[in-house]
Amino acid sequence: MLQIFIRFFSLGLVSFGGPAAHIGYFRQTFVQELQWLDDKHYGSLVALSQFMPGPGSSQVGFAIGYHRGGLLGGIAAFLGFTLPSFILLFLLAVTSSQWLEYSITQGVIHGLKLLAVVVVADAILIMFKQFCQRKTAKLLMVLSCVVILLQPSMLVQFSLLIIAAIVGRFYLSASDNAEPPASSTHTTEPVRVNFFWLSIFVGLLIASLVAVGLSKQAGIATLTELFSQFYQVGSMVFGGGHVVLPLLQSSIGDAVNNDQFLTGYALAQAVPGPMFALAAFLGAEIWISQPLVGALVATLAIFLPGFLLMLVALKSWHGISSRPKVTGAIAGVNATVVGFLLAALYNPIFSSAVLSPLDMALVVLGFGLFKIFKPNIFILVAGFGVSGALITAII
Template sequence: MWQIFSRFLALGLISFGGPAAHIGYFRKAFVDDLQWLDGKQYASFVALSQFMPGPGSSQVGFAIGYHKGGLLGGLAAFLGFTLPSFLLLFLLAVTSAQWLEITAVQGLIHGLKLLAVVVVADATLSMFSQFCQRKTAKVLMAATAVAIMLLPSMLMQIGVLIVAAIVGVIVLTRGEDIVPENPPISLDYPWLILFILCLSSSLFLIGQDDSLWQVFAQFFQVGSLVFGGGHVVLPLLEASVGEYITPDRFLTGYALAQAIPGPMFTLATFLGADMWLESPILGAIVATLAIFLPGFLLMLVGLKSWHSISQRPHIAGALAGVNAAVVGLLLAALYQPVFTSAVKMPVDMAMVVIGFSILKVFKLGIVWLVIGFASLGAILTLI
């Protein structure tokens, strides 16, 4: 468990760039470097997370931990990856954020955002090589990227994944990598029952009192409804807790959540601390656990059987289509918000090109890239 926790903790400290970047970091660390799972297994976890509500990249991390060490492994992965952003946002909620105004700190963060461009570009290229070998898959990838770039929304994302799955069933079902048998499927229904009970309770508790259960109910509902993770959670959170927090304070929390590494869903940490002033740490813990819990419960419903499910011919074809679409989603995310929020000047693009070249040619470890980009980013802002 310690190995899983420590590996995800290290990634939680440096994973800037949002869900797409996190998927890139996970792939490099656990598929390329540690080889805890192969590329096909990893892609199946990514595809499953796309169809589940909740924090997409954290769900992938949870699945990797579960694959390596069972339920405790999944919890260790979640705790390690989430702990840095949780602690930072809690401290920023109860203190001031003046240190973020320090020029060197801003430069360090900017350097790590540029590293996120390199990591996402590498992940996109690797997944394209693996899952877009057929013409149909390439067309699905390109169409997905174009659709998301032109009409970015949660509904569009869900729509293109559904279309990709249908096209995959029709066109991509036949292939040498498809297993003809129908392996048995056994879902973990206790987790589904627990999810339904929690959701039903949260619906009943909304507006009933001002206890911590109310805080839990509000954030659990948001976690149950948001597809796509990341920035998609913002409007739902604002609608759910807007009456308890001023708009200025809400936007401050959102800005801080973007400025630190780790999952965007830890914005709940900042908001929970603000909502429960009697004990900010308790409010932060309850809100954070509540917003992550639905996605993890639903992942547990299908994780054990996901490999068997994905081996069924038509489902395997649908999965091939979804994998191609996921590459398109990564490509769209590489442009917006990863590239557009990081590359502002020619020197930024130069750093991205140099970093990508070093990564592909010299296979430099992620730790050294983090040190290099963070240091160079801080130095350039002081010149």
């Protein structure tokens, strides 16, 4: 367990670049160097993480730890990989009142918000190419974006995900690439679902929905409500990474303002580790009386659903992936998620970050350099932070 923790902790200290980069780091370390599993097994874990809602790269890390050391190994992997970013974002949250008052700090944060525009725009472009190749998928993406722009709420997003799954089941079941029909000798692999973990996941999801409703009726904020809000987000985020933004914003509502939300997102870009560690910053900001408790509850809640679902499906993934109707439903959900992210690009990211033609020019320049030269994310963070500080000093 200690070996698993140390290996993932060391990666958590240096894993800049988001989920795609994390998956590359994991492969280099655990497949090529340590040989804890082979490429085929690793590829199946990556595919499963894309199939399930939750934090993609963290789910892969959890699955590697589970493969190496059972449930405790999975927990050790999660703690090791997440701890560096959790500590950094928590400390930034509890000290924000001290360093946010300086104009140069405000400039750096503004620059990081502009970086968020670049990073999310690039994520949308990549996800559009990956998930929206067919007309039905493109239509789902456009309609979901329009609806969320006009009616941004958690209930609307959840409803759109259900509709997208139904549409995808009937119209996106076939592969984007034409494949020959299966031969008569083909047999579908049986699905072995772990109902123990599934019942925990479903039970907590139902309880979270009830808890949020009761808290709103009572008008009193509780830790149970905080857990429930972040648990619901973790249960519905397909695609991981930046996709968490629109759902988080809808879920926590007025608990934090747009500036706090985007500051946390910008800082999450600047630290290594999983994007979902943003929950540590937001939890500390929301639960001001006991920020460490708030950060711990929010972080546990947002990661937990994805890990429970991995435990449900780890032994049945091949059987699930062999069913075209299921993969069609997921294709519909993925296309809709791209629409959600496009809506989030406008509000709150673009509308709160780009305030002048100079800002827009920096975004366009940064996006161009990002696509042409593909610099390390740490270089981008430093460049946009310095640019934001200079813009603030000049203006």
